[in-house]
Amino acid sequence: MNAEVFNECERQFIKVIKSTEKYFEDTLQVKIKPRKEGSLIDIFTIAINNPEIRASAIALITIFATKFFDAKF
Numbered sequence: 472m473n474a475e476v477f478n479e480c481e482r483q484f485i486k487v488i489k490s491t492e493k494y495f496e497d498t499l500q501v502k503i504k505p506r507k508e509g510s511l512i513d514i515f516t517i518a519i520n521n522p523e524i525r526a527s528a529i530a531l532i533t534i535f536a537t538k539f540f541d542a543k544f
Contacts, residue, residue, distance in 0.1 A: 472511060481513070487535045488517060494531065495524045 485501050492499055500518040517532060519525045 477511065484515075484536075484539060487539055488515075488532055491528060491531050491535065495521070495528055497521045497524060497528075499528070 481503070485503075488501055489499060497520060500520075502516040502518070503513050504516075506512045506514055519528045
């Protein structure tokens, strides 16, 4: 896989996740780690600090992620 394309896709995905912050007036922390050493598959961990918005944030991020990966380019 082209490293530039891979990095751009990852950047756009994180940008989508971070764009949900404005709806919740809270900061989301995104952490990334490889599934295993040398893997192209990453595990994204999203920390939501406010328990009152957690369910709504998870639903919104799930919708964004689904649309992101279903997009036909």
